[in-house]
Amino acid sequence: MADKNPSAQPKERRIVVIGLGGIGSWVVQAICPFLQFSQDNWILVLIDGDEYEEKNRARQAFDELGPKAQVQVSWVARKYSHVRVQAIAQYISSGGEENTYPIRDAIRSGDIIFSCLDNHKTRKMVADHCTTLRDVTLISGGNEYTDGNIQIFIRRQDEDKTCRLEKYHPEFINLADKAPFEMSCEELATSSPQLIFANLTAATLMLNAFYALEQRKLDWQKSEVYFDIVANASTPRTRK
């Protein structure tokens, strides 16, 4: 059952987008027009330690090369005067090690987080941090070449309202990957191919979840959605 009376919304509301690549850049593109004409007072925090390169144009939405967070913040500021926007041009980490940004300073109680990352280690770190907050909405997405999923984690008044990301997903417990700041240049340069349509589908489903939550119409038990663009299908799944 949807909670009809979630904790009081803060007057100033924050959306945090972590990862501004194939999924995150499209989330930013679509959410800014929505926020621009919203009655709420929004702050958009954009986090990524990577830079846009020419090769990224095959899948990612940006208008100039350079640090992803700075490029997106400049774009948002030019086009959407009603949206206050902040760049964090660093990777996040649990403790702020190796020129990274500490997650406790990036994500606060009351935030709505779009986790648009490319590794489970950072996804899990973000999710774990969210479990320490009083009120938080986490919308996490990921894809393979033609399929993927999104997961929604909600806490209100220090209580989990949906199951945690790892509950049915051992890949979040037996972590096999690395965070970007732990990778060598060679490892960072070696990435498996992705398809823009898979990125866009993940972004769209994440935004759909955001809108349904805003409308207080999301069925919190259906906190995971799978998609497969070759099957032209997306399916919510019940998670208790």
Add this chain to the structure above:
Amino acid sequence: MANSIINGVNTLQADLTGKTVVEVRGMLTQALNIDPQATPVVNGTAVDANYKLVDGDELEFVKASGTKGC
């Protein structure tokens, strides 16, 4: 009444009442491309491999989350 067997967006309807989860996994691993690590969930609740399906049960092998996105 049949059972629903789910993996990702794929659903298969079959009468598998009385079969255990491990038996169903063995039968449908290739047909539904089920990962050996996938967690079995019946009607939204995790179950162990020896759980026997009853009429109408919905068995999902929870597909791993997408890794990429940046």
